[in-house]
Amino acid sequence: MATTQRYVLWIAVLASFVAFLDGTIVNVALPAISDELGGGIRTQQWVVDAYLITLGALILVAGSVSDAYGRVLVLRIGLIGFAVASLAIAAAPTAEFLIVARAVQGAAGAFLVPSSLALITSNFSGPAQSRAIGIWTAMTTSAMIVGPLLGGILVDFASWRWAFLINVVPIGVTLVLLARGGFRDTRHQDASIDWLGAVLCTLGLGGMVYALIEQPNQGWASPGIWIPLVLGALLFLTFVMRQRTVRHPILPLDLFRARNFRMGNIATTFIYGALALNGLVVVVYLQEGAGLPATLAGLASLPMTILMILFSSRVGALSGRWGPRFFMTIGPITMGVGALLLLTVGSDFSYWWQVLPSMIVMGAGLALTVAPLTSAILGAIEPERSGIASAVNNAVARVAGLIAIALLASIVGGTLDLEGFHRAAIVTAVLMIAGGITSFVGIRNPDRALYPPAEPA
Structure with a gap:
């Protein structure tokens, strides 16, 4: 790699790492946040969903924004915004303040991963791009x-606030690399941004999510629920x-004319909704x-993560054939x-016999699914539109989790006790199985003639 390409790769990795790191840390910190700031399960829901609303x-x-204003500029703004929001979260005096800061953090995070990948695709080509x-x-x-x-170490031995401050370190390194790399932005003169569409999408999702979170407390008959819904x-x-x-358009509807794109995103809705629910419920319970x-x-x-890392690339190759x-x-x-195996969790708790088997089975299923x-x-989409197709699928996954x-409160019955935990496991299983059935019914394999013959084992 040339020196500039090394800079690009490290910038892309660090910028995206920040967003992924925050997403995995927050679930671990949720119980400590609600213990200190109050609000119970409602606070926990909003801490996650405020981020996902603006991100999704x-x-x-x-x-569109990176095309109009330049990828480097947008990435720099996203990094600074994410850092400022992280500092605000760490200093949050109330749950309400923290939730607003999380929404700002989600808005900044929305520009990190797409801009990072755009930097790679614009600075690498051919086999070097695939390797990058x-x-x-x-x-x-x-x-x-x-x-x-x-996140667990910081929550146990310091404070949940440090779990968000840790983001500042890779952000600072990335900003230094951006400054030293000498990058020049390229902008599309005819680029246009549908800001009104973004506002409509954000407010629409926000109103519906508010109603779903608050409904268990106010009831469907309350004007404070059905009006925002x-x-x-x-x-x-x-x-x-x-x-x-x-x-x-920021959501090109013509993409959904392709059968595999349409049905794949329906399957994504079930699968990633289940993953988000399971990920939060397990670590909090x-x-x-x-x-x-x-x-x-x-x-x-x-174990889920390890199995996915070990086998997803091999499964991807088999899927290609x-x-x-x-x-x-x-x-x-x-x-x-695997989710149904969590029904074995009882008052006499044992991770090794009640939770680990579920994590192993779910990890195997995840490795079979993602690639x-x-x-x-x-x-299903022509290569020149793969960027927007990926963004749409990413947004579908985020909104499903949202x-x-x-x-959550409706699923677990208001309290995440053992009974609520079992309810969430059943709902997770139903959503996962629905994703599998959707794939069986809706997905079509490309022409087998396009695949090379499988090599003997």
Whole structure:
């Protein structure tokens, strides 16, 4: 690699690592946050969903913004915004202040991952680009291991506030590399940003999520619930309708004409909604219900991450030969079985016999699912539109997690006790199995003639 390319790769890795690190740390810190700032499960829901609302809405517009104002400038603004929001979260005096800061952090985070990948694709080509993306994937995936461990240690031995301050270190290093790299921005003169669409999407999602989170406390008959629910739904519908006529849509609806893209995103909704629900419930219950320290609770799902890292690339290669349908069917159903194994968790708690088997089975299912799902969705769209196709799928996954977390109180019955934990496990299993069935019914393998014959084992 040339010196400039090394700078680009490290900048891309560090900028994305920040966003992935924060996403894995926050779940570990939730019990400590609600203990100090109050609000119980409602505070925990909003801490997660405030971030996901702005992230899910603005990640669609990130590509347009970087084209209009330059990728380096947008990445620098995203990094500074993320750092300022992290400092505000660490200093939050109330739950309400923290939630607003998390929304700002999500808005900044929306520009980190797309801008990072755009830097790689614009500075690498051919085999070097594939290698760079492979390095980026491996390094950013490591945040799934580092985040829970680091977050747990900081919560147990310092404070949950330090878990957010840790973001400032890689952000500072990335800003230094950006300054020393001597990069010049390239802008598209005809680029246009649908700011109105972004506002409609954000307010629409926000209204619906507010109603879903607050409904268990006020009831569906309360005007404070059904009014924001209806208004949010109307605003989001207006956003979708606008995307059909606006010159530069942030959600190109014509992408959904491709069968595998359409059905793959429906499967994504089920699968990633289930993953978000399971990820939060397990780490919070292990602390509040089973009494584990934050460090051990954060490490509980480590087998899932390890299995995905070890086998997802091999599964991706097999999917490239045999097609994604089989893997997208078996993988989510396997994860559903793993979720049902959590029903063995009882008042006489044992991680090794009650939780670890579930994590292993779910990890195997996750390894079978992720790469084929991604290839099926992106493979359905022409290569020159793969960037926006990836952004749409990422946004779908984020919004699915957003809605799943918003429904948490309704799913667990208001309290994340043992009974609520079992309810969440059942809902997770149902969503996973629904994702597998959707894939079986809806996904089509490309022509087998496109695949080389499988080599003998």
